[in-house]
Amino acid sequence: MEGRARIAIEGVHPQIDCGRFAVQRVTGDEMAVQADIFSDGHEEVVAMLLYRRQGDEVWQETQMQRLENDRWQGSFKLGEPGFYEYSLLGWVDHFRTWQRDLQKRFEAGQDVSVDLKIGSSILSQAAKEAKEPDDAKLRQAVEALNQEPELEGAVALGLDSRLADLVSTCCARGLATRYHKDLVVRVDRKKALFSSWYELFPRSLGGAEGRHGTLKDCIAILPDIAELGFDVLYLPPIHPIGTSKRKGKANQVEAEPGDPGSPWAIGSPEGGHKSIHPELGTLEDFQALVLEADRHGIEIALDIAFQCSPDHPYLKEHPEWFLWRPDGTVQYAENPPKKYQDIVPFNFETPQWQELWEELKSIFFFWMDRGVRIFRVDNPHTKPFPMWEWIIAKAREKDPNVIFLAEAFTRQKIMYRLAKLGFSQSYSYFAWRNSKRELTEYLTELTRSDAKEFMRPNFWPNTPDILTEYLQYGGRAAFMIRVTLAATLSSNFGIYGPAFELCIPTAEAAGSEEYKDAEKYEIRPWDRKGPGNIRELISKLNRIRREYSALQETCNVQFLESDSDSVLFFVKTSGKPGASLLVAVNLDPFRVRSAKLRLPLGLLGVLSGQSYLLHDLLNGERSIWQGEWASVTLDPQLAPAGIFRLSTWLRKESDFDYYL
Template identity: 55%
Template sequence: MARVQAQYAAPRASLEVDNGLRPVVRHRRAGARDWFETSMTALGNDCWRAVFIVTELGRYEYQVMAWVDAFLSWRHDFVRRSTADEADIALALQTGAALVQDAAKRAAATAAKRLREIARVLAANGKLSARRELALGDELALLMQAHADCRSATTLEPPLPVIVEPERARFSSWYEMFPRSCGPPGSGHGTFSDCEALLPRIAALGFDVLYFPPIHPIGRVKRKGRNNTLVPAADDPGSPWAIGAEEGGHKAIHPALGTLNDFRRLVAAARKLGIDIALDIALQCAPDHPYVKEHPEWFRRRADGSIQYAENPPKKYEDIYPFNFATSTATALWEEIKGIFDYWIAQGVHVFRVDNPHTKPFALWEWLIGEIKRDHPQVIFLSEAFTRPRVMHRLAKLGFSQSYTYFAWRNTKAELTDYFTELTATDSREYFRPNAWPNTPDILTEYMQ
């Protein structure tokens, strides 16, 4: 379940039993010792729901616990008995008094004293109507609920998670901009300073996330030019997703954009205007990325001994080497990948767009996002996964805060109505947050043509 601060969590459960059922939801911050309990409310047809509020960033957990409550069963039966049969009512009150007396043994001093007093009144020969009113009153119901005998309870194990994130994870307006293209006309390669000058305008338009494609050095080996040519012109800048060159890799900045201090200044200036800078993390390398020499075992070899470049037949990406996640040194690779995120978090980045996460091991994301959110619960992850719905939903359950969607391909009123009904009115709304991009830099949908 995914929530944001100060939002209600409302778990539901189907519970069937032959007698008086007492279900509760136990909830707490992950790692806390004590549980809080919230009673579940019957919705009908054996469906129950509880509502509790989550107030802090991070991980909560909850579990459904239910048991057959003897007092609840007795009360349900007692309320239906005819008041005309006084002997029957009196006998039933004796049974109820025994249950109350038993609850007193489980209660602390003050509550135990009051429960014993009520038990004596129920069992005595006082006015029948007053005893009946006491038996069915709210005071006794609350006392018996607080001191119920739940030794036979069935509890859902293991506890289920609730991931609590910043409000921006639930809703945010993203603007994508290539920093190298944001300079004044005729000024050449854009810089972080040029981006900073545009921040007031971006804020005025209502955007609160400014998303950059990769800002790292771009490989020179096998660099692509215009129209995907392998013979680029001298001034062709290459693809930002061909990450890494002699200047550095995923933890370096393209020299033409500026320095690390320039980037930090941009992040701070954006935050003052209510804007988060989002970085694109693409787990792939240009042929001249330092990783290729330092860790050749992280890349797959073809039959001729050359490194396998990225392909999506008939497309070929000779300028990009994907990681081999089946490498014998996968642990070191995973740690290095986490280190990339840690590095940029240290520079003030709290929002990441992850390139094609569905083509990487699911276990990687479950571990990595869990580790990062444990130390930095304010971090938001956007999944750029145009793939099968079940896979998109799986990534959300693994920890991604938001996901790309099929919105770009939904054009008619009927298509939009059906799709947003699916996104907002089905169970997936509990964990899957859609990000509705009208297009992307490399996808020109029919409606945009």
């Protein structure tokens, strides 16, 4: 360390675990960086934010601005997906210190003739260090300063801010302090931040007669998915399903003839993770689905589950990748007391782990070569952390536009670790957060703690595995409430489609979150436009999300005052004028609730005493209000929520016509 370097750089934010992991952002974001940067003594300090796209030789820089208490901030614009680096540089600026003291002495009427000579000396030294054409400009400044006959004129020349910028830009950095670590920000495409997911089982699209659906049937339903406003169609595993130990309906241990089995029991003599279930179609059909979906503004997301059925070719070709019991049978999956006899996990502690990793990476690459850029990864928390970090990095090298969703309903620290390792989105605890307090505390954790720097939640009110008690007992109103919360609180949300559209509430048994007649184990033809469906609400929510940027991010939520514990009230802010939205939701699916809501008029640009218009984007109603309190009545059976756009109007005398 250079003993004459006097700058300290501390408290750099954002950084994750002292820079061990990359911060997450999306294309077009302004990357703001703050740090404490200070020196001993009283000299002026200059701080620079350095940045570059990873792999570039040249660092770019922007001067940081002092906030207060030696806190500095700078920012730079993030470009296309990939990795960017940033760091900080600070130094004592003797020329700016000289300018500051010169001005004080001159204003105090002191003799500054010697001070002007000192300034000239600093500039002369800077000219020797500078490169063309800056050296010539500095020599001209020295000459002008020395030849200026009037003291006042010489002082004015010396205090020129452009001169200080020139000195800082080209030289005066010999004793600068560089932050000890180059930090990294990972930039994803915007869909990582804003997406609407729809999940369905293609095999259930065959019609009421129970025919096995195909990928071509999936193509036929794309216009309807697009009409609902979804831009990601997520398909559970589409690979061949094993017959050995196949599960029957309702997860019965013994399958009956004709039972299709679970799509997560992957692999049969027809192939494994790089094959299509024969009854679904062919690889050509799949690629046709990807192309047609793109024409409708939809991307196909594939489920990647690193597990096998006992019939998977891997067990014969690579028995060393699995655990074998003393009786010669392979160890199937268990989560005692639950048993999954139709699923065989990989042994990630195998001595041949490198070959296993390479093969699993190749599964992602295989589907990426067929146009897939979004993957929902099944249970990543049961696989090694280092493997995910490696695979995701390799996939991003192949294409920075790839997106990974972690389906990890597990302990918080494990979910956080997966996000840090590179997962673009994460399932969350949203499904089980029902009360006003629970929702407020959970969203505050996600959007106000360091979690916001690395974890993007994706809110799902249901999945094929999760039918919460709230949905089981709350009726149709509960489904309307939960989808509204998911679509407005989080910029990423999804539904397990047909069951949610139709408000299916029936669980396998009391106390269970499994669906009765679960589609995981049988073909379920759906009349998706059947009685009681909430398609209109879902379509409206997705339309509002597309039209209003406030709903296209998550961390812009602010919870507001409501005098009812059953009415959640919040604002989603936007930098665009008039684009912020107010949302009020009745969390009680059984009763009509009224509440007084306190509006943040200053935040929304409303002047004191000014009237404003509240337009409910869900039902079209408009009302004029004045003052910071408004009242709402929310009927869960009819309209459990309101999404309000606030607008104001100002009139001047010139706006009116006067008649005599």
